[in-house]
Amino acid sequence: MSELLDKAREVKEAAAVLAQLDAGEKNSALYRIAEALRENTDPIIEANSMDTELGRRAGMSASLLDRLTLNEARIMDIAAGVEKVAELHDPIGEVIEEFERPNGMIITKVRVPLGVIGLIYEARPNVTVDSAALSLKAGSGVILRGSDSAINSNKKLVEVIRAALSGTAVPPGCVTLIETGGHGVVDEMMNLTQYLDVLIPRGGAALISRVVNNSRVPVLETGSGNCHVYFHRDADPEMAENIIVNAKVQRPSVCNAAETLLVHRDFLPRVGPALQALKDRGVTIHGDDAIREIFPEALPATEEDYATEYLSLDIAVKTVDSLEGAIEHISGYGTKHTECIVTQDAAAAQKFLNEVDAACVNHNVSTRFTDGFEFGFGAEIGISTQKMHARGPMGLREITSYKYLVRGNGQVRG
């Protein structure tokens, strides 16, 4: 019997109990977890230092080491995050719709937990706690499979969480960590259709595409954002500059950062200050011929630039002849994440909003707002770029399902 199968059975059973708990019972458990994390700061840091030490010896990069490191302040933040999840509205049990049929039966569509969520993620150990808290509040059990490089931290965090749960209505079995290393166990998880209701990969593009392409368990795909900002012919130059600078520079490493700027040919005479502002903030501009004519410092843009999610201080800038040309470029290169038009022309904006196929289509708003917190969901398990189940920022509600309750007094079908 593999570790995974044993634990999957335990989670499935525990999740059935969790599914029946009310918000008060789940919230008490979450507050208890937060408290336990604070109480166990020292042992958590100790376990974490084993991972960072191993990482250092193995030559892990400074930025990865930083993401892996837990200190007291970070553990306090993680604990506070768990309390924030406790404060969120409980989506479970919500009546989505209720209607009566002509034969008198009453159909109620109610929100229910997904069941068991599988999470495959990379280095950062805060994801362990964050995902456990969100799954628990959404009424689902969770099977965590973190990075081998964070295994000691994750083991300790899950140990603390399970010990905290043992005094609550939530069965400790609801949260489990797969400790077996290597890729084999990930393959096994992707085939665990009997126990897993959904698999969520959180991490880099390689991990996500591996899971999306190979999982038999349904996947909630999060991730890649080749996001565009389009300056229409009549864009307000100051607004345009503010939006592109924010979308590109504020946090270039995330999926809702802009990667390509499209400029209407008629706007070219007014685009200089925006390009200069980008350059002043350290952005390398990869422009087409028309851009390089007005901004000679730009490097020449290639097809590959338009297809690349840089996640860095680089931006491709391309001239288009029309609104339709912008929409067409986005249709060819976008990843259906977030696309933005800057214009004062209501009709042009409406056409862009209607015709661009993406999770979020913005008019005069930075792409950086595509985020569960910014949308007011209070939490985020990721940003979906798929069209099935959930699209865009996913909060608690997006990791639930529903069922129909059908009540009658003996109705049979004629």
Added chain:
Amino acid sequence: MSELLDKAREVKEAAAVLAQLDAGEKNSALYRIAEALRENTDPIIEANSMDTELGRRAGMSASLLDRLTLNEARIMDIAAGVEKVAELHDPIGEVIEEFERPNGMIITKVRVPLGVIGLIYEARPNVTVDSAALSLKAGSGVILRGSDSAINSNKKLVEVIRAALSGTAVPPGCVTLIETGGHGVVDEMMNLTQYLDVLIPRGGAALISRVVNNSRVPVLETGSGNCHVYFHRDADPEMAENIIVNAKVQRPSVCNAAETLLVHRDFLPRVGPALQALKDRGVTIHGDDAIREIFPEALPATEEDYATEYLSLDIAVKTVDSLEGAIEHISGYGTKHTECIVTQDAAAAQKFLNEVDAACVNHNVSTRFTDGFEFGFGAEIGISTQKMHARGPMGLREITSYKYLVRGNGQVRG
């Protein structure tokens, strides 16, 4: 270049146009299709007779031949079905939610088409028209891959549909049929993530599990229903009998028919008439020891009987000691389709409704009502037994997605 890739490109382009049409434009096209089907009754019957003739020569069973056959009355029914889809409310463009954020940006969640739907189905050629009409109304293009045994019928039907569309706002390219035979093209469809937004298998269990297990394109799983009816200790005997007879006998070959009857031990003295009523209607009863004691004609039930979706005039009957025992049995053997409790006890009913994990959980209502038409959806593309995206009967709304429109006046993230 394969036939599939060529056609997939065409559909994707056409679907982008279709996605922007309003209900009036889509409905005109649907009425035109209905008209064209009626006008082309003779050539359709002629093409169909090629298929039935080949089927007859290949030794196709009488029931399959019947499902394959199109005659004038059936074509009239199919055309009327298309008109019914035209009369349904158009889900596209519906504002699902709208809210303003503290920074003044307004977020609107609107219903949009999925894009391109792939359909893999078996013998019945009416599915060709039915699926094309539903996809079109839901704003999505459709790639149809029917059975090789219905290829001449399907070719003619799609030819008629596309000719009808050519005079409307809907591009004929929205509906396409893959004519290449064999399994290879199905494998190719399951990998067509660039062009297909969802794949829906409609047919037998083997087809469905093949697609669910192998598709990289997201799947809407429809199908198997190992549905239970549970007589609680206090069930009204007459209601119980009516419900189980209806659930088992009214149409035994469909997924919402009952396959196992669970009987509370205290109800055993009152279950005889229901078992007799089933037997009188030709049902073979497979019972456990307690059932065979009171109903000696019953065959002995095995583990396999409990796990089998008979789809025939057979039923497994098992005694349980408690409500919990019934819920546990269903958790072990059910397929999350439809489960029913018959009881006058409100608390027992509520516990069953809460704890049974299925798309539809019924109290004193036959399982046969799990159906898009019976639910008032006006149409049905299948009954989902998965938890992601859509659960239970799927009408037009269940084959759509949504997007967020984010409108502002220059908001950037701080």
